[in-house]
Amino acid sequence: MATGEPRLSEKQEISIAHSNAWLNVWEGSIRSGKTVGSLLRWMEYVYNAAPGGDLIIVGKTFDTVSRNVFGPLTDPSVMGPAAKLVTYTxxxxxxxxxxxQVEIVTANDAKAEGRLRGLTGAGAYVDELTLIPKEFFKRLVDRQSVEGAKIFATTNPDNPGHWAKKEWLNRADDLGIRSWHFTLDDNPALSAEYVARMKKAFTGLWYRRYILGHWVMSEGAIYEAFDPAIHVVDEVPPITQWLCDSVDYGTVNPFADLLIGLGNDGRIYVVSEYRHDSRAARRQMTDAEYSAARRRWLQGVAQPGTNILGVQPPWTIVDPSAASFIEQLHRDKVSGVMPADNTVLDGIRTIASLFAADRLRVHRSCAGLIDELPGYSWDDEKAEKGEDAPIKLEDHSCDALRYGIRTTEALWRPHIPTLLEVAA
Known part of the structure; x- marks a missing residue:
């Protein structure tokens, strides 16, 4: 290997040398070297073997393509001198x-397959295959009509009933597909200390998928690492940065609002909770009443470590389906109102990692959230169909927690140790 080129593991070298099928898949655990191996093979294909026609890179969003694909492609420490020959904005x-020229195509919804119309595929690179819609991938395969066209794809494991596993990878021999399974030990760029930290950052389902690289069903409790003896506290340290109050809206169902801040000990704290259960109270509240109740609640919260009453968080994160309540908050001149990021699995995984690393704690006064967390579980019926989804029952404060943590991630992540970098 020439000086300046990345150091590769034996499995990476084998996958690069033998990925000559029409579909080649690098799958396995996080940070296992599958992305580097697949991208080096993609670069080799583009330079030496790709026939004339349209070359395509596919990802869920432009942000994920920029981060996961062009980040490594333009990094000389990863791609060596060839990185200078990659240009992307x-x-x-x-x-x-x-x-x-390579076309960038995003595939984040069912309508995405329309973006492939008119393309005459000579080759494609797919980032995170399991996040791509099923029909989009079928259309992508159909579009590779130029003789010799090849597809190269990466993915982390998912539910074993996922279409990518069931319809493609499980039929690899019959369909002429090549695949390689990677674990953390297959990445020579990782130190032993880093690998140990990664293994501590996950628990339960996420450990089995993202550390062991297994395609396993979701089952049991979602936040297996949550331990009331550790994560429920009577005292909150001084808050160095308020992150948000985060709302899961309900009229018949409970309304839950959580106040979240970053403590001076490097942990995220759920400091206070407002909750109204119309069934228990036998009284429904209007949007205006909820807005007024939220204001009174925040005015009465004591700032930890002080005698000061009242908190005005910079952001109010709201259930994205609660359009009428968002409008009410705007009318009441509440600043920083934002619809929540509702990517369910990403949010759950992030919170699970925070609990596993003891970087998220809850004040004992947040009774609704504390009651819900132990029973927050995966839906067995959906798991049988290849879907990962929580049971939609007694989850209102859990949803509010997910909204707040996920949506404010850019604020808190720089202050949380690198143990959690893989939870992004």
Whole structure:
């Protein structure tokens, strides 16, 4: 290997040398080297073997393509001197790779397959196959009509009933597909200390999938690492930065609002909770009443470590389906109102990692959240169908927690140790 090129493991070298099928898949645990191996093979394909026609890079969003694909492609420490021959502007619909134009196509919803119309595929690179819609991938395969066209894809494991596993990877021999399974030990760039930290950052389902690299069903409790003896506290340290109050809206169902801040000990704290259960109270509240109740609640919260009453968080994160309540907050001149990021699994995984690392704690006064967390469980019926989803029952404060943590991630992540970097 020439000086300046990345150091590769034996499995990476084998996968690069033998990925000559029409579909080649690098699958396995996080940070296992599958992305580097697949991208080096993609670069080699673009330069030496790709026939004339349209070359395509596919990802869920432009942000994920920029981070997961062009981050490594333009990094000399990963790609060596070839990194200088990759030109891409974040959010652009095309790039230049080794002198070839490559189309960037996002696939984040059921309508995405329309973006492939008119393409005459000569090759494609797919980032995170399991996040791509099923029909989009079928259309992508159909579009590789140029003789010799090949697809290269990466993915972390998912539910074993997922279409990518069931319809493609499980039929690899019959369909002429090549795949390689990677674990953390297959990445020579990782130190033993880093690997140990990663293994501590996950628990339960996420450990089995993202550390062991297994395709396993979701089952049992979602937040297996949650321990009231550790994560429920009577005292909250001084808050160095308020993150948000976060609302799961309900009229018939309970309304839950959590106040979340970053403590001076490097942990995130759920400091206080407002909750109204219309069934228990036998009284429904209007949007205006909820807005007024929220204001009174925040005015009465004591700032930890002080005698000061009243908190005005910079952001109010609201259930994105609660359009009428969002409008009411705007009318009441509440600043920083934002619809929540409702990517369920990403939010759950992040919170699970925070609990596992003891970087998220809850004040004992937050009774609704504390009651819900132990029983927050995976839906067995949906798991049988290949879907990962929580049971939609007694989850209102849990949803509010997910909204707040996920949506404010850019605020708290710089202050949380690198133990959690893989939870992004």
């Amino acid at each position: 974040r959010g652009a619909s095309s790039a230049s790779i080794l002198g070839r």
